[in-house]
Amino acid sequence: xxxxxxxxxxxxxxxDEFIALVPRQRAMVNELMGKGIITSYCLSTDRQTLWVTMLxxxxxxxxxxxxxxxxxxxxxxxxxxxMFHNAPAFARQTFSLN
Numbered sequence: 706x707x708x709x710x711x712x713x714x715x716x717x718x719x720x721d722e723f724i725a726l727v728p729r730q731r732a733m734v735n736e737l738m739g740k741g742i743i744t745s746y747c748l749s750t751d752r753q754t755l756w757v758t759m760l761x762x763x764x765x766x767x768x769x770x771x772x773x774x775x776x777x778x779x780x781x782x783x784x785x786x787x788m789f790h791n792a793p794a795f796a797r798q799t800f801s802l803n
Contacts, residue, residue, distance in 0.1 A: 706760045706761065706762060707760070707761060707762065707763070707786055707787075708744065708758055708759070708760050708786070708787045708789075708790050709758065709759050709760075709761060709764065709767050709784050709785065709786050709787060710756065710757075710758055710784070710785050710787055710790075711756070711757045711758075711759060711767065711771065711782050711783070711784045712754065712755075712756055712782060712783045712784075712785075713754070713755040713756075713757065713780045713781070713782040714753055714754050714755075714780075714781045714782070715752070715753050715754075715755070715776070715779055715780065715781075716753075716779060717753060719752075719779075723776065723779055726775040726776050727776070729775040730774060730775045730776045733773070733774055733775065734746055734774075737759075737770070741760060742759055742760055742761070742770060743757060743758070743759050744758045744759065744760060744790065744792070745757065745758045745790075745792065758787070758790055764784055764786070767784060768784070
């Protein structure tokens with residue numbers, strides 16, 4: 706698997722249709738994160754730029770995943786394959802019953 710950084714920009718003038726699709730977008734992102742396909746998902750405070758790291762066999766695989774996203778038609782994006790992506794591993798806390 707290769708990892709890709711996808712930089713997505715959205716139009717500054719979002720409409721009601723865009724806003725209505727956001728819950729479906731978030732649900733799909735959560736599903737893809739659960740499957741390990743999306744490894745990070747970050748949105749700028751102005752809500753116009755999104756940075757997504759994704760795992761896939763090729764750029765074509767990533768593009769196909771992006772095409773399935775509800776907000777795809779609003780996206781302008783650039784995709785780059787990453788040499789590496791370091792991030793801290795978040796371990797679940799375990800509780801001792803002692």
